[in-house]
Amino acid sequence: MANLINQIVSGVVESVVKELLGKSHGRTASKRKKRQAKTVSATTTAGRTIRKTTKKAAKPTRKQVSRRRTTASRSKQRSR
Numbered sequence: 001m002a003n004l005i006n007q008i009v010s011g012v013v014e015s016v017v018k019e020l021l022g023k024s025h026g027r028t029a030s031k032r033k034k035r036q037a038k039t040v041s042a043t044t045t046a047g048r049t050i051r052k053t054t055k056k057a058a059k060p061t062r063k064q065v066s067r068r069r070t071t072a073s074r075s076k077q078r079s080r
Helices: 002-022 031-039 071-079
Strands: none
Touching: none
């Protein structure tokens, strides 16, 4: 019984240590890099995806609805 518990505990400890050591390398890749790595296939070169040649018509830019405050009004609000 003690041997079984010992095996279970040692297995859990080993997996936790392996996970911690695997993540201890510092910086991780950015979301963009991860996305690129996910979409890379055998036909692409240097980690770049092939772009489709057909493009949709671009939507016109939206007009600004809310008025932007002037610098003076923003500084008044900050000083309150």
